[in-house]
Amino acid sequence: MIRFNCDYSEGAHPKVLEKLVETNMEQTAGYGCDSYCSKAAGLIKSKCGREDIDVHFLVGGTQTNLTVIAAALRPHQGVISADTGHINTHETGAIEACGHKVLALPSADGKLAAGDIKACYEAHASDETREHMVQPKLVYISNPTEVGTIYSREELSAISKVCREKDLFLYLDGARLGYALCAEGNDLDLPALARLCDAFYIGGTKIGALFGEALVLCNDTIKKDFRYMIKQKGGMLAKGRLLGVQFAELFKDELYFEMAGHANKMAMLIKEAFKRNGYSFLVESFTNQQFPIIPDSILLKLKEKFEYSFWVKVSEKASAVRFCTSWATDPGAVGQLTEEIHKYGPVAYEDT
Amino acid sequence: MIRFNCDYSEGAHPKVLEKLVETNMEQTAGYGCDSYCSKAAGLIKSKCGREDIDVHFLVGGTQTNLTVIAAALRPHQGVISADTGHINTHETGAIEACGHKVLALPSADGKLAAGDIKACYEAHASDETREHMVQPKLVYISNPTEVGTIYSREELSAISKVCREKDLFLYLDGARLGYALCAEGNDLDLPALARLCDAFYIGGTKIGALFGEALVLCNDTIKKDFRYMIKQKGGMLAKGRLLGVQFAELFKDELYFEMAGHANKMAMLIKEAFKRNGYSFLVESFTNQQFPIIPDSILLKLKEKFEYSFWVKVSEKASAVRFCTSWATDPGAVGQLTEEIHKYGPVAYEDT
Amino acid sequence: MIRFNCDYSEGAHPKVLEKLVETNMEQTAGYGCDSYCSKAAGLIKSKCGREDIDVHFLVGGTQTNLTVIAAALRPHQGVISADTGHINTHETGAIEACGHKVLALPSADGKLAAGDIKACYEAHASDETREHMVQPKLVYISNPTEVGTIYSREELSAISKVCREKDLFLYLDGARLGYALCAEGNDLDLPALARLCDAFYIGGTKIGALFGEALVLCNDTIKKDFRYMIKQKGGMLAKGRLLGVQFAELFKDELYFEMAGHANKMAMLIKEAFKRNGYSFLVESFTNQQFPIIPDSILLKLKEKFEYSFWVKVSEKASAVRFCTSWATDPGAVGQLTEEIHKYGPVAYEDT
Amino acid sequence: MIRFNCDYSEGAHPKVLEKLVETNMEQTAGYGCDSYCSKAAGLIKSKCGREDIDVHFLVGGTQTNLTVIAAALRPHQGVISADTGHINTHETGAIEACGHKVLALPSADGKLAAGDIKACYEAHASDETREHMVQPKLVYISNPTEVGTIYSREELSAISKVCREKDLFLYLDGARLGYALCAEGNDLDLPALARLCDAFYIGGTKIGALFGEALVLCNDTIKKDFRYMIKQKGGMLAKGRLLGVQFAELFKDELYFEMAGHANKMAMLIKEAFKRNGYSFLVESFTNQQFPIIPDSILLKLKEKFEYSFWVKVSEKASAVRFCTSWATDPGAVGQLTEEIHKYGPVAYEDT
Known part of the structure; x- marks a missing residue:
């Protein structure tokens, strides 16, 4: 995980x-x-x-x-x-x-x-x-x-x-x-x-x-x-x-700010991956926390490999969840996540 | 007053x-x-x-x-x-x-x-x-x-x-x-x-x-x-x-309940007077507190003779106010109030 | 009582x-x-x-x-x-x-x-x-x-x-x-x-x-x-x-002070009665609360007619108790108490 | 220090x-x-x-x-x-x-x-x-x-x-x-x-x-x-x-207890040094805190090399102070302290 x-x-x-x-x-x-x-x-x-x-x-x-x-x-x-x-x-x-x-x-x-x-x-x-x-x-x-x-x-x-x-x-x-x-x-x-x-x-x-x-x-x-x-x-x-x-x-x-900058950069990669596949977000964030709105069917798949935080249910079949990065986030791990997102392809909320 | x-x-x-x-x-x-x-x-x-x-x-x-x-x-x-x-x-x-x-x-x-x-x-x-x-x-x-x-x-x-x-x-x-x-x-x-x-x-x-x-x-x-x-x-x-x-x-x-009953009765007279003149209410109350919505122009006149409590502004020119009765409320005082209300005639919110 | x-x-x-x-x-x-x-x-x-x-x-x-x-x-x-x-x-x-x-x-x-x-x-x-x-x-x-x-x-x-x-x-x-x-x-x-x-x-x-x-x-x-x-x-x-x-x-x-003065006067009568019979006090008080030290044997008798407050045990067989007067204290009641004290005669702590 | x-x-x-x-x-x-x-x-x-x-x-x-x-x-x-x-x-x-x-x-x-x-x-x-x-x-x-x-x-x-x-x-x-x-x-x-x-x-x-x-x-x-x-x-x-x-x-x-045992052992060495020179203690302690009573004149000298905690003044010219050892206490440091105590020789409280 x-x-x-x-x-x-x-x-x-x-x-x-x-x-x-x-x-x-x-x-x-x-x-x-x-x-x-x-x-x-x-x-x-x-x-x-x-x-x-x-x-x-x-x-x-x-x-x-x-x-x-x-x-x-x-x-x-x-x-x-x-x-x-x-x-x-x-x-x-x-x-x-x-x-x-x-x-x-x-x-x-x-x-x-x-x-x-x-x-x-x-x-x-x-x-x-x-x-x-x-x-x-x-x-x-x-x-x-x-x-x-x-x-x-x-x-x-x-x-x-x-x-x-x-x-x-x-x-x-x-x-x-x-x-x-x-x-x-x-x-x-x-x-x-x-x-x-x-x-x-x-x-x-x-x-x-x-x-x-x-x-x-x-x-x-x-x-x-x-x-x-x-x-x-x-x-x-x-x-x-x-x-x-x-x-x-x-x-x-500048260690404090270097670490924060790294985390933000990692978060932007995640954001980008969701955006490119048409996902909406709870809010627009430019910091290390991203809150994409994700259909339950996709969450089920994501949670086999990744831990995220449940945030709030936004419709019958979709929730906003939180993905957090940090100074310690490995670009490789982000790569695995973004690859996974792309693999699911464009999101379809209509059935949620 | x-x-x-x-x-x-x-x-x-x-x-x-x-x-x-x-x-x-x-x-x-x-x-x-x-x-x-x-x-x-x-x-x-x-x-x-x-x-x-x-x-x-x-x-x-x-x-x-x-x-x-x-x-x-x-x-x-x-x-x-x-x-x-x-x-x-x-x-x-x-x-x-x-x-x-x-x-x-x-x-x-x-x-x-x-x-x-x-x-x-x-x-x-x-x-x-x-x-x-x-x-x-x-x-x-x-x-x-x-x-x-x-x-x-x-x-x-x-x-x-x-x-x-x-x-x-x-x-x-x-x-x-x-x-x-x-x-x-x-x-x-x-x-x-x-x-x-x-x-x-x-x-x-x-x-x-x-x-x-x-x-x-x-x-x-x-x-x-x-x-x-x-x-x-x-x-x-x-x-x-x-x-x-x-x-x-x-x-x-039964003194406690007799007093409460009296106050409610007085309140119903006040409610009735407002209702008959077309006033709206913040909520429908059957107890001793009544919250009519009253145009500011009328409040100005009422406050010359009566004390009430301001409750909440409901539009640009009208507010809900509170009229309270109690065991001590004099039917004569209620009479003066209802007479005054009738004197103003049907309420017109349109200009508020 | x-x-x-x-x-x-x-x-x-x-x-x-x-x-x-x-x-x-x-x-x-x-x-x-x-x-x-x-x-x-x-x-x-x-x-x-x-x-x-x-x-x-x-x-x-x-x-x-x-x-x-x-x-x-x-x-x-x-x-x-x-x-x-x-x-x-x-x-x-x-x-x-x-x-x-x-x-x-x-x-x-x-x-x-x-x-x-x-x-x-x-x-x-x-x-x-x-x-x-x-x-x-x-x-x-x-x-x-x-x-x-x-x-x-x-x-x-x-x-x-x-x-x-x-x-x-x-x-x-x-x-x-x-x-x-x-x-x-x-x-x-x-x-x-x-x-x-x-x-x-x-x-x-x-x-x-x-x-x-x-x-x-x-x-x-x-x-x-x-x-x-x-x-x-x-x-x-x-x-x-x-x-x-x-x-x-x-x-x-001057009602407030008249009442207080009365209570103090009544307290001094009680104090005087105990003093004249040789009683000690927890402290010397000139106000409406008096704390005589009284042998248990005498307390037993006093409590048949009078209510006082227990304060503190001062020896095996004697306690300080509190007698309070107030604006409402009846001189007749004080008379009954002082009479009772005098009736018991000089206090003997030695056997306590 | x-x-x-x-x-x-x-x-x-x-x-x-x-x-x-x-x-x-x-x-x-x-x-x-x-x-x-x-x-x-x-x-x-x-x-x-x-x-x-x-x-x-x-x-x-x-x-x-x-x-x-x-x-x-x-x-x-x-x-x-x-x-x-x-x-x-x-x-x-x-x-x-x-x-x-x-x-x-x-x-x-x-x-x-x-x-x-x-x-x-x-x-x-x-x-x-x-x-x-x-x-x-x-x-x-x-x-x-x-x-x-x-x-x-x-x-x-x-x-x-x-x-x-x-x-x-x-x-x-x-x-x-x-x-x-x-x-x-x-x-x-x-x-x-x-x-x-x-x-x-x-x-x-x-x-x-x-x-x-x-x-x-x-x-x-x-x-x-x-x-x-x-x-x-x-x-x-x-x-x-x-x-x-x-x-x-x-x-x-047993690391926890080994460390505590070491500290106690160090404290006993300090205690012994004071005892052998006739010092009194605030209390008898067998643990890592020792509270010798020390004349001010000696405290003046001790504080040039050692840090201790002031505890309580016990007479005009003497105080109880606290010496603490821990898991980290170096036997060499204890040696320096006990040597110093012995150097001062038998304590004389009489002039305190």
């Missing part, structure tokens, strides 16, 4: 692993107060073009999301998110477990628009009833989104502007950030994120690390006492240097 | 108040461990036709909802509710503040259907991803709903059946329960609720008490240690007998 | 109740946005000598404590309290249920000293480990304390000074505040509290109201969005005017 | 690391649903002598503690712990952040006695006031404790007996479990723990793993839906197999 079901099937990029091996017997201070974490934070600050940001390293994405949101909000405040947002659907109510409502807005492509955010804010701000409703205070977006789409600089700027007007925090979940920043058509970069967001994270787990997310805090309110929050929520790794060592390796040169 | 904006503008029904005055200087045990609470609980058990239920008295509805839900759920479990449900929209995230997600289902008339509940349950039960999602465990419904509609015995039985099949608790918010049970077309009663629900409450605040809700617990799991939960959530009234005295008065005869 | 077991055995002072009856059929806005609440708040501001404070009315003490603390703290922050503090012992973990640790300091007389607070703060502020520990952020004291003792102006000033130096909120639980302010030896008053504390409440439930506490917020951080917090925690009374009506009556003249 | 300040200064044991390297490019399912986790769980079940236990792998100790406790308790329930317990002092209120009070009992040696637990339970069970107090429901102990002491089989059996009589869960924090089970005088083993506890964990972070704790659940109530809890609390590692690979290596032979 060849796995295209997710982007965390393998371990770490060999260079990252090598660095862990090389530093294994060094003695360092615990809890992220070591020189590797300092170095990695310094590299990230430099790539973001700002020295006045705080960088923290956490183990995983759900942990990062819940820690940021718990740190940022007072008890009566909530989070605006697309209904497809990871915090809304796939984190077992982690945000609510910290006491906060997720105000989920309908979204066809996984993105929020500035206007939606403004309308949601205003719907909660009427004089008469506002204290009977949750107060929106943080906007959660993902880039790329859970369905692989990305924000343009113009879109993100508009969102950022609304957030600043309405005194909302803007937090960007970058579990797959590298894939967005290396996608065809992308016009955002780290300095832009550091300028437009109050907080965002650069995902390592899904791009070449064994595990780990680099959280960038730009807003002073969220920065304050943040290490207390990491500890309380169980996210403070005793051997914190493991995170520092990995991120230093990912960002000392 | 005549207030039709809510059903808690006045104090208590005179008979209830009189009883509070009469017993004022008696010395009783605190925290609801007095003879008045026992008596009132006994009356309610008897009206429900079951001795094996627990009855607790709390001060308000939000408090009751959050205490029941916190008592019933484990941290990873959530509540299925209509998107219009009070807990979803007008309790400032009280349920989330207790750690639980509200899984809000779209509802045009404020009600949930058995099939919607089943579908929601199943969407969260897939083998592959279920632990990444909240586990639905309690169904929250209101009767009457927030828009005045009511459940039939058949509908509630179907919901109860799904809940038992799927091991979901069924909890009914009865902030205005009397109005439902006395509505034209209603075929439910207290014994039916005590049989079909795991918990429900009989609202006093909105039907004749100074304040107070009588919570009925039918399910042993929720019953266990419930007084701890009341205390922890700040709902244990020191002079608990105030609740017992009031509910004993409401239920020793 | 004559009840001396608590100070909330009866209903409300007749003047308070009369006012509720008199205003019963008036129509007012809900949720505390009525003229009675405004009036009562105005009276309290005036008695505190400050216009820049916020006054909110809540139903009970646990509710008030948890709402203030939840509003004031971020998730990693905790509360310093005497180990005897009500929040630490008798509120079923309500503060922890809001996510906050109570850092309980040993206290023999129910009071905290400025030095204890400072030492606790410093023990949590070491550079190396602080983020592994809760951050102390709010100091909770009660006046009178749970064992009837009171703070002097000098003591409270010293506490306030430490709190301001260390950026700690100072919150005073005044469930029985009137009894403290009317006690022999007291040199504090409402303006002093409003100057020295960040928040405090004036208890009504235990001094003449049916229920209700008037919360005074002096600190802008805690003031912000406080009504959201009241609603979320289930403390927003629909017919909020009931609280306004009562507090307006308590504070329009 | 030679570090004796903690037992997590280095990375992983070389054999463990080698296994991670060896398996790095394999494709496996995520979230712990892979064959390595199955294998490791199987090995642990086998070492515990029970097939009916559940084994989960988490990243760190605080995370494990909070997840177990959140899974086990209802909102009104609390945890009995020694006041020195890690959850009470060094987890930034993580348990309270999940809503639960820690009922901390004084302990001189870090241990709880069966009698203390029973007394605490009974103090919270009085008919009159129990619902005003937290309900004790889980007993938290550490083995070895935070000060290196260990439980005997007799002590643990007595605790287990009280817990079962009183319907309390018994949870053992084994962050350093190996060191306890390999200590001189220990008579406990994994099968005994699996029989006497409801849950416990086998710490990897401090004994040879890069990170990771193996949680053993013996009680069906806690087992239920536990993966939901791991996910919600942010503890579900995407590449879960990293934990499985490590624990399989630690437990396929």
Whole structure:
């Protein structure tokens, strides 16, 4: 079986692993107060073009999301998110477990628009009833989104502007950030994120690390006492240097972006193969996740050789499924997949 | 100004108040461990036709909802509710503040259907991803709903059946329960609720008490240690007998239902006046809340003499607003309102 | 049986109740946005000598404590309290249920000293480990304390000074505040509290109201969005005017303090009777709660006629128990109790 | 500088690391649903002598503690712990952040006695006031404790007996479990723990793993839906197999215990050196943590070459400090330390 079901099937990029091996017997201070974490934070600050940001390293994405949101909000405040947002659907109510409502807005492509955010804010701000409703205070977006789409600089700027007007925090979940920043058509970069967001994270787990997310805090309110929050929520790794060592390796040169670029390239080959055979897609994605809509009859055949993720049923006899590539995706495996697709020939949805 | 904006503008029904005055200087045990609470609980058990239920008295509805839900759920479990449900929209995230997600289902008339509940349950039960999602465990419904509609015995039985099949608790918010049970077309009663629900409450605040809700617990799991939960959530009234005295008065005869019947009758007069002049309604309600759709030009005139609640804009120039009656509504005031409506003559939406 | 077991055995002072009856059929806005609440708040501001404070009315003490603390703290922050503090012992973990640790300091007389607070703060502020520990952020004291003792102006000033130096909120639980302010030896008053504390409440439930506490917020951080917090925690009374009506009556003249003075006077008679017969006390109290240490043999006889509260076993055969008086305590009942004490004659602890 | 300040200064044991390297490019399912986790769980079940236990792998100790406790308790329930317990002092209120009070009992040696637990339970069970107090429901102990002491089989059996009589869960924090089970005088083993506890964990972070704790659940109530809890609390590692690979290596032979034995042996050398020079100890420890009481004048000299942890000031001029050894402790480094101690000669506390 060849796995295209997710982007965390393998371990770490060999260079990252090598660095862990090389530093294994060094003695360092615990809890992220070591020189590797300092170095990695310094590299990230430099790539973001700002020295006045705080960088923290956490183990995983759900942990990062819940820690940021718990740190940022007072008890009566909530989070605006697309209904497809990871915090809304796939984190077992982690945000609510910290006491906060997720105000989920309908979204066809996984993105929020500035206007939606403004309308949601205003719907909660009427004089008469506002204290009977949750107060929106943080906007959660993902880039790329859970369905692989990305924000343009113009879109993100508009969102950022609304957030600043309405005194909302803007937090960007970058579990797959590298894939967005290396996608065809992308016009955002780290300095832009550091300028437009109050907080965002650069995902390592899904791009070449064994595990780990680099959280960038730009807003002073969220920065304050943040290490207390990491500890309380169980996210403070005793051997914190493991995170520092990995991120230093990912960002000392361009390794992080090289890996993301490779994955996107592999994904485009898969996309192309489906497109050429007439398949529709759930959304148009230029990143490492592709969501072709496939007749059940073909899925039956595909699953004999390939693992993918079921996403959503779109008609009686067809479903959107997810094919994921990663830094580790073997072009040979992609070749087998595309060959298989071509072998089935042009898709016929009419009988579905 | 005549207030039709809510059903808690006045104090208590005179008979209830009189009883509070009469017993004022008696010395009783605190925290609801007095003879008045026992008596009132006994009356309610008897009206429900079951001795094996627990009855607790709390001060308000939000408090009751959050205490029941916190008592019933484990941290990873959530509540299925209509998107219009009070807990979803007008309790400032009280349920989330207790750690639980509200899984809000779209509802045009404020009600949930058995099939919607089943579908929601199943969407969260897939083998592959279920632990990444909240586990639905309690169904929250209101009767009457927030828009005045009511459940039939058949509908509630179907919901109860799904809940038992799927091991979901069924909890009914009865902030205005009397109005439902006395509505034209209603075929439910207290014994039916005590049989079909795991918990429900009989609202006093909105039907004749100074304040107070009588919570009925039918399910042993929720019953266990419930007084701890009341205390922890700040709902244990020191002079608990105030609740017992009031509910004993409401239920020793038919006072509770007489008051609700009066309010419904007043509401039907208002409904009739609007209907005769061609007004549409947001929903068809047979209880004390009416939601006519009214052109802005007419609202401008109405608001000079009457208070109502704004509900929702339905077109450029017309809104649904809420007129509420209560046990205290004066037929004379209703007369003034209906006269005014007739004075405006047949409604013309065309220019809205 | 004559009840001396608590100070909330009866209903409300007749003047308070009369006012509720008199205003019963008036129509007012809900949720505390009525003229009675405004009036009562105005009276309290005036008695505190400050216009820049916020006054909110809540139903009970646990509710008030948890709402203030939840509003004031971020998730990693905790509360310093005497180990005897009500929040630490008798509120079923309500503060922890809001996510906050109570850092309980040993206290023999129910009071905290400025030095204890400072030492606790410093023990949590070491550079190396602080983020592994809760951050102390709010100091909770009660006046009178749970064992009837009171703070002097000098003591409270010293506490306030430490709190301001260390950026700690100072919150005073005044469930029985009137009894403290009317006690022999007291040199504090409402303006002093409003100057020295960040928040405090004036208890009504235990001094003449049916229920209700008037919360005074002096600190802008805690003031912000406080009504959201009241609603979320289930403390927003629909017919909020009931609280306004009562507090307006308590504070329009000196009724609140007259009642407290009466209770203290009755308590001093009881104290005197025990003292004259050689009884020891758990602490020296000048307020309405007295804690004589009584041999079990005498308790057996007392309990045939009087209700008191068991407090703590102090030796094999003797316990401290609590006798409470209130605004409603009948001098005749006190006469019966003191007569009984004198009848037993001088106490002999030697055989205990 | 030679570090004796903690037992997590280095990375992983070389054999463990080698296994991670060896398996790095394999494709496996995520979230712990892979064959390595199955294998490791199987090995642990086998070492515990029970097939009916559940084994989960988490990243760190605080995370494990909070997840177990959140899974086990209802909102009104609390945890009995020694006041020195890690959850009470060094987890930034993580348990309270999940809503639960820690009922901390004084302990001189870090241990709880069966009698203390029973007394605490009974103090919270009085008919009159129990619902005003937290309900004790889980007993938290550490083995070895935070000060290196260990439980005997007799002590643990007595605790287990009280817990079962009183319907309390018994949870053992084994962050350093190996060191306890390999200590001189220990008579406990994994099968005994699996029989006497409801849950416990086998710490990897401090004994040879890069990170990771193996949680053993013996009680069906806690087992239920536990993966939901791991996910919600942010503890579900995407590449879960990293934990499985490590624990399989630690437990396929005796590596785990060999490493712990080495650390204990090194600690005994340090202990012996201090003892021979007349030093007192905070407690008598036979595990990898030693707490000698050292005059400040000597600490000044020691700190030029060695890192240790400050623990507690015991007099004007002397403090208890912690020396930690681990699987990675070099006998040469221990030699340097003991030589240094001998060089200072017999300790003189008199001038302290």
